[in-house]
Each structure stands twice: as structure tokens, then as C-alpha cells.
Amino acid sequence: MIEIRNLTFTYPGAEKATLRDVNLEVEKGDFLAIVGNNGCGKSTLCKVINGLIPHFIMGEMTGSVRVDGVDTLETDIGGLAQKAGYVYQDFENQIVRPTVLDDASYACMNYAMKDYLERGKEALEQCGLSGREQDYVWQLSGGQTHLLALAGAVSLRPEVLILDEPIAQLDPAHADRIYQVLRELNEKHGKTIIVIEHHTEYIAEYCRNVLLLKDGHVEWKLPAGEALARVEELRSCNIYPPQITMAAYELQRRGSLPSAERLPSTVKEGQAAFENLSFRPGPSWGHTRMKGERMAAFEDVSVSYRAVKGEPRKIFEHLNLEIRKGEKIAIVGSNGAGKSTLMKLMTGLLKAQRGRVLLKEKEIRDTKPEALSRTVSLVYQNPEDMFIKDSVEADIAFAMKERQVPDWEERTRRLLERFRLTELKDRDGRLLSGGQMRRASLAVGIALNPEILLLDEPTANLDIATRREIMRTLNDMKHITETVLIATHDMQLVCEWAERIVVLCGGRVIADGSRNQIFGNEIVRRQAGIRPPEIFTMGQLLTPDAFCYTVEEFADCFGEKERNGRAAV
Amino acid sequence: MEGLKQKLSENILDKFSMDFLRNQVLKNAYGNDDTVIARLDPRILLVWYLFFAVVPWFSDNLVFLAASFLLVAVTTILARVAGLVLFLFGIGVFAQTGYLFLVSLFFGGNAQTILPLLVLTLKVATVSLASITVFSGLDPDRLSNGLMWYGCPERLSFSISYAYRMLPMLMEEFQNVLLSYRLRGCAPDASTFMGKIRNLIYQVKVIIHSFYPLMLNTAKRSRTTVEALELKGYRYAAVNKEVKRMKLASLRVTNDDLLFLAVSVFWIALAVLVNTLL
Numbered sequence: 052m053i054e055i056r057n058l059t060f061t062y063p064g065a066e067k068a069t070l071r072d073v074n075l076e077v078e079k080g081d082f083l084a085i086v087g088n089n090g091c092g093k094s095t096l097c098k099v100i101n102g103l104i105p106h107f108i109m110g111e112m113t114g115s116v117r118v119d120g121v122d123t124l125e126t127d128i129g130g131l132a133q134k135a136g137y138v139y140q141d142f143e144n145q146i147v148r149p150t151v152l153d154d155a156s157y158a159c160m161n162y163a164m165k166d167y168l169e170r171g172k173e174a175l176e177q178c179g180l181s182g183r184e185q186d187y188v189w190q191l192s193g194g195q196t197h198l199l200a201l202a203g204a205v206s207l208r209p210e211v212l213i214l215d216e217p218i219a220q221l222d223p224a225h226a227d228r229i230y231q232v233l234r235e236l237n238e239k240h241g242k243t244i245i246v247i248e249h250h251t252e253y254i255a256e257y258c259r260n261v262l263l264l265k266d267g268h269v270e271w272k273l274p275a276g277e278a279l280a281r282v283e284e285l286r287s288c289n290i291y292p293p294q295i296t297m298a299a300y301e302l303q304r305r306g307s308l309p310s311a312e313r314l315p316s317t318v319k320e321g322q323a324a325f326e327n328l329s330f331r332p333g334p335s336w337g338h339t340r341m342k343g344e345r346m347a348a349f350e351d352v353s354v355s356y357r358a359v360k361g362e363p364r365k366i367f368e369h370l371n372l373e374i375r376k377g378e379k380i381a382i383v384g385s386n387g388a389g390k391s392t393l394m395k396l397m398t399g400l401l402k403a404q405r406g407r408v409l410l411k412e413k414e415i416r417d418t419k420p421e422a423l424s425r426t427v428s429l430v431y432q433n434p435e436d437m438f439i440k441d442s443v444e445a446d447i448a449f450a451m452k453e454r455q456v457p458d459w460e461e462r463t464r465r466l467l468e469r470f471r472l473t474e475l476k477d478r479d480g481r482l483l484s485g486g487q488m489r490r491a492s493l494a495v496g497i498a499l500n501p502e503i504l505l506l507d508e509p510t511a512n513l514d515i516a517t518r519r520e521i522m523r524t525l526n527d528m529k530h531i532t533e534t535v536l537i538a539t540h541d542m543q544l545v546c547e548w549a550e551r552i553v554v555l556c557g558g559r560v561i562a563d564g565s566r567n568q569i570f571g572n573e574i575v576r577r578q579a580g581i582r583p584p585e586i587f588t589m590g591q592l593l594t595p596d597a598f599c600y601t602v603e604e605f606a607d608c609f610g611e612k613e614r615n616g617r618a619a620v
Numbered sequence: 621m622e623g624l625k626q627k628l629s630e631n632i633l634d635k636f637s638m639d640f641l642r643n644q645v646l647k648n649a650y651g652n653d654d655t656v657i658a659r660l661d662p663r664i665l666l667v668w669y670l671f672f673a674v675v676p677w678f679s680d681n682l683v684f685l686a687a688s689f690l691l692v693a694v695t696t697i698l699a700r701v702a703g704l705v706l707f708l709f710g711i712g713v714f715a716q717t718g719y720l721f722l723v724s725l726f727f728g729g730n731a732q733t734i735l736p737l738l739v740l741t742l743k744v745a746t747v748s749l750a751s752i753t754v755f756s757g758l759d760p761d762r763l764s765n766g767l768m769w770y771g772c773p774e775r776l777s778f779s780i781s782y783a784y785r786m787l788p789m790l791m792e793e794f795q796n797v798l799l800s801y802r803l804r805g806c807a808p809d810a811s812t813f814m815g816k817i818r819n820l821i822y823q824v825k826v827i828i829h830s831f832y833p834l835m836l837n838t839a840k841r842s843r844t845t846v847e848a849l850e851l852k853g854y855r856y857a858a859v860n861k862e863v864k865r866m867k868l869a870s871l872r873v874t875n876d877d878l879l880f881l882a883v884s885v886f887w888i889a890l891a892v893l894v895n896t897l898l
Contacts, residue, residue: 107850132851144844147852149650149761149785161853163862187650189788203852357643400799424803435840436796439804439833450804481836495804 052211052243053077053100058114060095060104069095070267073114079210082237083245084254084275087264088288089484089514093247094140096264097213099123100245102131119210129162135211136204138197140219140247145200151175151191152184155202162207174206175199177240178232192386194225198232205236211243212236218250219512222386222540223582226250230257249514252293252585255279255316263288280314289516294586294602295321301606302328321589328609330594343376345412346503346534347397352406354392366392368558370406374503374534381549382538383569385580388555390538391432394505397536399423410503424450428501432508434492438480443472443491446480450498462498470494470524486517490524497532504532510541522547543584546570546600554579567598642791644704648756649784656876657699657757662766664877665754668884672750676743682735683898685742687891691884692749699757709748717741760784769868774858790838797833801826 055075061068069092077083085093098104102123105112116123119134139145148154156171164170175181178198183191191199197217204212214233218226234257236242248254254261254275261278263270265288271278279285279292282300291297296316302308307328315324349372355363366389374380382390395401396408399420407414410426431437440446447466451459467473470490475483480491489509497504509525510518518541525548529535539545545552545566552569554562562568562575569575570583586605590597599605652658657665676688696706717740724733755763761784764777805826808818849855857863 101851103847103851107847128850129853129856132853137851139844139848141841141844143789144841145848147782147785147845147849149781153761158852160866161857161860161863163857163860163866165866167866188785357640398803400803419807420799420803421805421807429803431796431800433793433796435837436793436833437800439797439800439829441832453804453806479836481833481840499804 052079052081052119054115054117055099056115058099058116059112060099061111062095062108063110068111068267070099073267073269075262075269075272077211077243077245079243080237080241081243081245082233082257082259083243083262083272084248084258084260085245085262085264086248086251086254086285086288086290088290089516091264091288092267093264094215095267097137097215097245097247100211100213101135101137102126102128103137106131132158132209133162133207134209135213136201136207136209138200138204138212138214138217140215142197142200145203146188146196149187150184151180151186151188151199154188154199155180155206158203159206167206170206170208171202174202177205177236178202179228192225194221194228194386197221197225197229201229201232209242211245213245215247216249216514217246218248218253219514222580223542224385224580226253233257249290249516251279251285251291251296251316255293255296276313276316276320279316282314291515291519293317294584294605295589297602298586298589298605298609299324301602302610305606305610307606307610318585318589318592322592325589325593325609328593330597330608332596332608343378345373346376346378346410347374348372348407348409348412349393349396350407350409352396352403352408354389354396354401354403365558367403370559372553372560372563374536377533378535379529379548379550380536381545381552382536382555383540383542383545383552383579383581384555388579389558390555391507393555394429394507394536394538397503397505398427398429400429424501425454425499426501427503427505428496428499429505430492430496430507430509432511434488435481437492437495441479442477443467443480443483443494444476446491447472447494447498450495454499456499466494466498484517485513486520489513489517489521493524493528497528501532503534503536504528506535506537506539508539508541509537510539510544518544542582546584546587554581566600570600571598641704642788642795644702645791646788648702648705649760649787652700652757653759655698655700655757656880657695657753658759658762659876660758660880661871661873661877662758662762663769663871664873664881665758666766666770668881669750669754673747676746680739681895682739682742683895684888684891685739685746687887689742689746689749691887692746692753695753695757696749699753701752701756705752705756709752712748713741713745716744765868765871768864769871774864778854790834793837794830794834797830797837798826801830 053076055073058070058073059068060070073096085096087093095104098108099116100118104110105124106128118131121130121134123131146154148157152168152171152175155175156167159167159170172184175184178201180195180198180202183195188196188199201212201214217229221229230253233244237244246258258275260272261275262272263278279296282292282296285292293316295318296314299308299314299321303310308324312324315321349370352367352370354367355365357363382393384390392401396403397410399415399418402416407416409415410423415423438446440449444463444467448459448463451462456462467476470493472487472491472494475487480488483491493509496506510521513521522544537544537549549566552564552566553560554569554575556579561578562572569581570587575581576583584600586602587598587600590599590605590608593609597608599608672688672692676685679685717737721734721737721741724737761781764780768774768777808822809815810819
């Protein structure tokens with residue numbers, strides 16, 4: 052289907068070639084994942100396949116690329132778009148029309164296909180969006196928006212579909228939905244699918260082959276199972292194999308599993324591989340509920356939003372919650388459960404229609420948000436909105452300067468250092484990489500030394516290596532700010548960071564407790580659509596007594612005791 | 621009493637929050653696609669608009685103007701225009717002519733001076749309401765199709781519908797940037813009169829400053845949009861006559877459109893007739 056020979060590509064002005072000497076063949080009907088470090092040329096490779104390079108993005112290109120038997124140099128973009136569809140990582144910017152059907156059929160209309168509406172409808176159906184044809188695009192959830200971007204590409208009936216990090220911004224339920232649609236397109240409609248993907252769990256579950264790209268060069272292309280078992284090689288490229296694979300690798304290293312066996316990569320394979328291991332409970336995490344001073348409280352709070360059409364949308368009904376000093380709380384719940392609303396209420400940006408919101412025992416209804424900002428600080432989900440100045444340094448200093456905090460210069464310098472931003476201090480925040488942008492926004496958030504820090508999805512949109520880095524930063528920050536709330540979908544972050552978990556669902560708190568209480572409760576899990584980390588599910592499948600949240604804990608519980616040198620309790 | 625006053629001022633402040641503005645703009649752009657007006661053929665509506673946007677300027681006849689005004693007032697109600705737009709309309713009309721009316725009364729004017737002013741006010745109000753009906757009652761996409769049918773360049777009509785597509789996103793982003801300024805900045809104390817003025821100046825300054833990050837964020841987004849448009853064949857369509865024909869094929873004049881025109885014509889004819897009889 053795709054045949055690339057000796058391809059080298061250099062962006063104009065770049066010193067080094069982004070792709071060098073790439074040779075690749077992709078068969079018809081393949082489901083291929085491309086993995087590799089940041090900046091190794093994954094997106095560039097995909098743009099070569101759909102002809103944006105060299106037709107739209109100029110640069111120096113040698114070698115040949117053939118898609119479905121056609122040389123990309125000899126066809127125009129229009130012709131290629133009908134052979135290879137592309138869905139961007141920032142897919143919402145790919146949607147240019149106001150309504151759903153309109154956007155899905157837009158390309159077909161532009162290429163003067165008479166049946167453009169039928170094609171649009173068919174594409175929507177294949178992508179699981181039928182029934183939403185007349186909706187406005189902003190009424191869709193994040194996952195549905197992604198499906199619409201996909202439908203826009205599918206409508207041209209290309210043989211190849213290329214998706215750049217399709218699930219980076221989605222919660223697990225939506226992510227599953229995307230991959231199920233892709234699988235159906237692959238199996239039922241015979242499309243060749245190429246994804247750039249960091250989530251190796253999904254690769255293990257859905258993809259057939261894996262291609263490792265390193266410094267613009269193809270290292271290998273292997274069947275998924277085999278590829279994911281190459282733990283060391285993947286780790287050296289900053290790719291984290293599935294937790295199951297990591298656990299098996301760790302157990303092999305400790306000698307608890309025979310090393311000849313191939314490493315499992317899915318829960319199902321894991322079940323067979325770990326079957327004979329015996330479980331030994333690890334040191335359990337003592338969970339003590341903080342009894343400190345009450346920092347914030349919600350008393351019988353109800354909130355609803357004005358809707359553009361029809362009835363106001365109810366977010367909270369009679370919400371009650373207390374937050375004590377020193378707590379590290381994770382707020383979880385599906386999209387639209389009110390996580391962000393809860394945070395906005397605490398900053399005073401939003402007023403409750405009924406009920407009271409108390410901060411340090413004072414009701415905040417009549418207090419301006421400006422006055423609260425020394426007590427509470429909110430870091431938005433989208434870090435770009437945090438940057439209002441033209442350099443990172445100015446952004447961090449801004450709030451302190453405005454309030455004439457003594458020695459703000461010194462404090463800014465220290466913050467830059469602490470978040471490893473000193474070298475980037477003169478750059479514009481928007482132009483930093485994802486991880487740097489997050490670090491900068493965290494630094495901005497704690498500049499005023501708030502007593503309560505609120506973080507909205509601090510690990511969204513990051514690749515896994517960067518996510519780890521941010522998790523480390525968050526763990527470091529535990530000493531700086533006493534009371535921290537994180538709203539998140541990222542269950543690994545929840546497991547490794549939070550001391551208390553609050554589950555929101557249908558406008559109420561449906562569960563509130565330690566991770567064992569939350570993840571061990573299947574009803575809550577199902578009701579709120581929470582998915583624990585894969586390793587936890589694995590442990591539970593092996594024995595209901597196992598509460599393992601990290602690969603380490605899993606290896607400790609199921610490995611031989613004398614090898615890891617830790618005393619068994 | 622004190623409580624009531626406080627409640628009232630709180631309410632008004634609450635009404636003019638960014639969130640409210642955003643809601644009103646969205647409501648205006650998308651919220652009324654199921655009204656009688658929105659279902660009309662855009663071409664018919666544009667002709668209709670042309671009449672009510674031009675003819676009132678050339679007539680000084682009170683009966684005709686009053687009839688026109690009544691008609692466009694009815695269509696405005698039918699289009700279910702958002703409250704904020706009507707409020708701005710009210711202020712606009714008053715700023716144009718209404719204050720003259722008051723001033724002339726104050727300086728001892730009588731019916732003789734009031735009449736020409738009333739005529740002018742009616743003219744301005746009729747034309748404005750007709751514009752509001754068409755541009756705010758009609759779905760932007762249908763409006764741009766209608767414009768295209770009359771030979772407006774494709775680029776213009778694409779810009780209109782793209783602007784509406786982007787509007788909610790931009791408003792939300794603007795709101796967030798504005799909040800960043802508010803939360804991290806330090807507004808002057810607004811308890812004294814001077815403080816209030818300083819506070820107002822500060823607020824305006826913040827709004828102006830907020831455009832800078834907004835523009836940069838938009839520029840960043842547009843990198844993807846430009847590529848996506850290329851892939852979706854936007855450039856092909858711009859030069860292809862067949863595409864234009866296909867786009868406009870969805871426009872259809874129905875009985876409702878004819879009825880709408882007939883009622884309008886009949887009403888105006890009636891006004892003219894009454895006028896000659898008088």
C-alpha cells in the first residue's frame with residue numbers, strides 16, 4: 052500500500068535532516084503504530100505520506116514515496132487526499148465548518164463530488180456519529196470532535212488513514228471508542244490505519260505492527276507483541292511499554308518468572324503468564340484522614356450553566372464537601388461531571404446559585420476573585436491561557452509585581468530555578484514544548500504562594516515521558532503548597548500522588564476515600580466510568596486481595612520475597 | 621430597601637459578566653435556527669432586506685414609515701433576537717436621534733419640531749431592525765450562501781461561516797485570558813468615586829491587553845487549519861464553478877418564502893393605499 056524508498060527530508064533552514072534514508076513498506080489492511088522519541092520525525096513521516104510534504108511544506112526531499120501505486124511527487128494534494136486521510140493531533144483546528152454533517156462532507160464538496168452529502172453521512176455512520184448530523188460542532192465532546200475530524204477524512208474514502216496521537220486529550224471511555232471505530236474501519240472496511248501513539252496499552256490491544264523511529268531513521272518494524280517486549284530498547288527511546296510487560300520484565304529480572312518466555316503485553320496474556328505466581332500482601336498504605344483545619348467547604352451547593360438553547364444545564368445539586376489543611380486530593384469523574392466547575396467555585400470566578408462556599412470559614416459570595424488569589428490559585432487545563440506576557444519570566448513575576456510583593460525579583464529567580472526554566476526565561480510561554488509549558492504554568496500558579504493550589508488536568512495532552520516528569524514535579528511540590536486539589540482523568544497520577552480521592556458523578560460526590568476504597572469498589576468504578584491502571588486490574592484478576600498501583604508494587608507482591616531485599620510484613 | 625438595592629446592583633453586574641456576553645453572542649449566532657425567519661430562503665430575505673434598508677431613507681411619509689417599522693418589528697420578534705442585541709439597538713437609536721428629541725423638548729420645542737425628529741428616528745429604527753432580522757435571525761451559513769448566490773466572492777462567504785465556527789472557541793479563550801489577568805493582577809480599590817474611575821480604566825486596559833495573547837494563540841492554531849484546508853481541497857473549490865453550483869443547490873424557494881414576501885408586499889401596499897386615501 053505504502054512504499055517508501057531511501058527517503059531523506061530536510062526542513063528549510065534546518066541543519067540536520069528530519070528523516071534520513073527511510074525505507075518502509077506498509078501492506079494493505081495493516082494497523083500500524085509508529086512510536087519514537089519526541090522530535091524523531093513521526094509527524095513528518097506522516098505528512099510525507101499524504102503529500103503535504105513536498106507539495107505544501109517545501110524542503111529538500113530525495114527518494115521516492117508511493118501510496119497505492121502512485122508516486123506522491125507526480126500527483127497533487129487533492130489526488131492524494133483521496134488516498135490517505137490525516138487527522139491532526141490538535142484535531143479541533145481541523146474542523147472548519149459550523150455543523151457536523153457540513154464538516155464531514157466539506158472535502159467531498161470541494162472536490163466536486165456530486166454525492167457529497169451521502170458520503171458525509173456514510174462517513175459519520177462509520178465513525179459512530181449518526182444522529183448528530185445537524186448539531187453544531189461545539190456541542191460535541193472532545194471524543195466526538197475527534198471522531199468528526201476522522202469522519203472528515205473518511206468521507207473521501209481513502210485507503211489509508213493516518214492519525215497523530217488520537218487519544219492524547221481524551222478520557223479512557225472516549226479513547227476506547229476511538230480505537231473501536233478504528234478497528235472497525237480496519238477490519239470491516241479494509242482500511243490501512245497508521246497511528247502515532249504513546250499509549251502502549253492501546254498498541255498492545257489494537258495494533259498489528261509497530262514501527263520504531265529513532266532520529267529520523269526506521270529502527271525496525273515488528274509485530275506488536277514482539278515489539279513491545281523489547282523493553283530496554285523502548286525505554287532508551289523514552290517509550291514506556293505496557294505496565295503488564297514492565298511487570299513481567301521486572302519479575303524476570305528478579306528471577307520470579309522464567310526468562311525464556313516472551314513478555315506478555317495485555318491483561319489477557321498477563322493472566323496466563325502470571326498464573327503460577329503466589330501473592331503476598333505488601334506493606335499496606337496506612338490511610339489516615341487529615342484532621343487539620345478546615346480550608347474549604349461546600350455546603351449544599353447547586354450550580355447550573357446558562358445554555359445557548361433550552362433549559363440551563365445542572366452541574367451540581369446539593370453538593371457537600373470539606374477540604375482540610377494538608378490534604379492532597381484528586382477529583383475524578385467523567386467529562387462534564389463538574390470537576391472544573393468545582394475549582395472555579397473555589398476561586399470565586401463562579402458563584403453558586405444556592406448553598407455556600409466557604410474558604411477558611413469565610414463565605415466567599417461577596418469577595419472578589421482578586422482578593423482570593425492569595426489564598427487560592429488555579430492552573431488551567433490549557434496552559435496557553437496562563438501566559439499573558441511575552442516571556443516566561445515576566446509571566447511568573449507578573450502577579451508578584453502587581454501586588455508589590457517584597458523581593459519579587461529574588462522569588463522569580465528561585466521559581467525559575469526550581470522548575471528548571473532559567474534557560475527558557477526569555478522565551479514566550481506559548482512556544483515552549485508541552486512539558487516545559489506545563490512547568491511554566493505551575494510556576495505561575497504558585498508564584499503568590501497560595502495556601503490552596505488547584506490544578507485542572509495537569510497531565511493532559513502530554514506524552515508519557517513528559518507526564519512522568521510532571522508527576523515528579525508534582526510530587527516535589529507537595530512540600531511547597533500544603534493543600535492541593537487535582538482534577539484529572541489520569542489514574543496513574545491519581546494512584547501515585549493522591550492521598551484522598553473524590554469521585555464526582557451526576558452533580559454529587561458519590562465516593563470519597565483512599566485509593567483502595569475507590570478502586571476496590573466496583574460499583575463506584577462503573578458508575579463514574581473510572582478505569583484503574585492496568586496493573587491494578589491485573590492484580591485484581593489474579594487475586595481480589597491484591598491492591599497494586601505501580602509496577603514496583605506488583606513486583607513486590609508477586610515476586611519472591613528475598614530477592615528484592617525488603618522485609619515482608 | 622438596602623438589601624433590595626444590593627441585590628439589584630449585584631444582578632446587573634452579574635448580567636454583564638463575560639459569561640453572559642458570551643452566552644448572548646452564541647445565542648444570537650446559533651440559538652435561533654428553528655424560527656420562521658431562519659427557515660426562509662436567504663436570497664428572498666436579502667431582497668426583502670434591500671428594500672427596507674434603502675427605501676425608508678427616501679420617504680418622509682409618516683404612515684409608510686410607521687407601517688414599515690411595525691412590519692420589521694414583527695419580523696424581529698419572529699426571529700427571536702437575543703436580548704443584548706435589542707438592548708444595544710435601543711441605545712443606538714437613542715444615541716442617534718432620541719437625545720435630540722429630548723433636547724428640543726427641553727428648549728421649548730413643540731410638535732412642529734418633534735415631527736421631523738420622529739421621522740428620522742423611525743427611519744433609523746426601521747433600517748436597524750431590518751438588519752437585525754436578517755443578519756442575526758439568519759443562520760450565518762445560510763446567509764453566506766445567499767450572498768454567494770448574488771455573486772459575492774467565495775472567500776467572503778467562507779470567512780463568514782468560518783468566523784462563526786471559531787467564535788465560541790475564541791470567546792472561551794478570551795474569557796480565560798481575561799481571568800488570568802483578573803486573578804493575577806490587582807484591581808484598584810473601587811470604594812471611592814476616584815477609585816471607581818481608576819477601576820474602570822484598569823478594566824478597559826486589561827481587556828485591551830488580553831487581545832495580545834489571544835492573537836498569538838489563534839496564530840498558533842491556524843497552522844493546522846491552513847494545512848487542513850489544503851487537504852480538504854479548499855483551493856480547488858475556489859476556482860471550480862461546479863462546486864459553487866453544488867453548494868447553492870441546497871437553496872430552494874418554498875411556499876413559505878412566497879407567503880412571507882406576499883404578506884410584506886400586501887402590508888406595504890395597504891399602507892400606501894391608506895396614505896393616499898387620507
